[in-house]
Amino acid sequence: VGGRGAVARGREAVDAAIEQTRGFLLDMIQIVSEVHGRKGSLKEAFEKTYAHLYPKFGQWPIFEHCLPFDVQRLWDELDGIDWGRIWTAERDQEVWDQLQD
Numbered sequence: 001v002g003g004r005g006a007v008a009r010g011r012e013a014v015d016a017a018i019e020q021t022r023g024f025l026l027d028m029i030q031i032v033s034e035v036h037g038r039k040g041s042l043k044e045a046f047e048k049t050y051a052h053l054y055p056k057f058g059q060w061p062i063f064e065h066c067l068p069f070d071v072q073r074l075w076d077e078l079d080g081i082d083w084g085r086i087w088t089a090e091r092d093q094e095v096w097d098q099l100q101d
Helices: 011-037 042-057 063-078 089-099
Strands: none
Touching: 011 042, 011 063, 042 063, 042 089, 063 089
16 A cells, blocks of 8 residues: 555555555545535645544655645545546646645
8 A cells, every 4th residue: 555654564464554544545535525515625625634634644654745635636526526637747736835835
């Protein structure tokens, strides 16, 4: 499971990595969906998600870098965008600036 730390080896470690990732995704989906559903902002969804996930997942090597893009992609899905928008250097910077001011 990429981005969550050392490579998991063996059944027990792999199962734990999958459960950890599942928890991350389910928590993110719950928070972003709640904000999106009441017409909150993407920035609010990011801030709430970050505050909730950081204590548990903030030690992941790429947590800080990837979370803005994870939240943006989920927001897009909640907006009905089935196929992910193409990430360009410009879009990368735009999302980063919007969420990480």
